[in-house]
Amino acid sequence: MESAAFRRPLRALTLPVLAGVLLAATAGCSSGGSSASVSSASATGSGATPAPSVSSDLQTQYEQTVAGVLPSVVQITAGDSLGSGIVYDNKGDIVTNAHVVGGATTFQVTLAGSSSPLAATLVYSYPANDLAVIKLTSPPPGLRPAVFADSSKVAVGQIVLAMGNPLGLSSSVTQGIVSAVGRTVSEPRTADSAGATIPNMVQTSAAINPGNSGGALVNLSNQIVGINTLAATDSGEGGGQAPGIGFAIPASTVTNLADQMIKDGKVVDSGRAALGISTRTVLADNSGSGAETGAGVVSVTAGGPAAKAGIQPGDVITKIGSTTVTSSVQLGEVLATLRPGQQVPVTYHQGTVTTATNVTLGTL
Incomplete structure (x- = not known):
């Protein structure tokens, strides 16, 4: 199981890569509406470096995409937050990240090539997968809905472009490749978010910066591979951005959930497994109290999978199947690899008593 765990406030993740450890933060909505300061210069005279030779076919593909x-x-x-979104249909529905919309229900949307914002309202926000749909109040004619790719055909090494509005620089494009697929990424808990664990993320080397969240990761067939969501920062001294490590929610997940939000006004079948509990990380304190390291149960949904199995608030889950659980984040990562309806052994502690029981997983 590929996994990552967040540590930094806002949205950051710890990701073991090569010999180092990285933190990743949402590229996000929280650019505060500010714009980057940009300067330009041109080289002239005999000392100017000539432009490198570029394959005309590849350059043409880039330009066409x-x-x-x-x-x-x-x-x-x-x-006061700024992010990106993708036109989903000609009725004015737009998909984006849940952390872009935050707690807002009304928005201003600026189409590419326009300077006049349009009003939009929230259709539904699904923080568990960091996805949301908003809808233009008065959709203009000529909207250009995007085409979404088949995620099963996304391959490592494919050239991709990240499109969005980083740092307030509207309609910006960066390029890279698909670096990996199938990553599981856990966002941090914050005052405003319980922290989502998102499976099957697409990893990319294309630069993703604040304001890019909710934007498009695109292949050279003009298809959306995923929605840009996270960018990595180095966990070392200074904690600056680690270039070349970003993550996007895969297109097939986006279309599955967005279709439900538009049709039903909510997500009715996430395809994600759940125990029906809320948890927090518990660390053993060696005090003789019997406390164990694991995911401590804070609340249990009445009639849910955990309740039916006898799991109660105060219990500490330490294992799912054969996988040891040492934190609330890790519990979410394990559940992200499972499916609703699966029966799995769950080991948990009630004080000094260790109990193992089979739980039929529900739907997140």
């Missing part, structure tokens, strides 16, 4: 997809990528303003 930008021209074909960028009109489907929008800028979303939610209060």
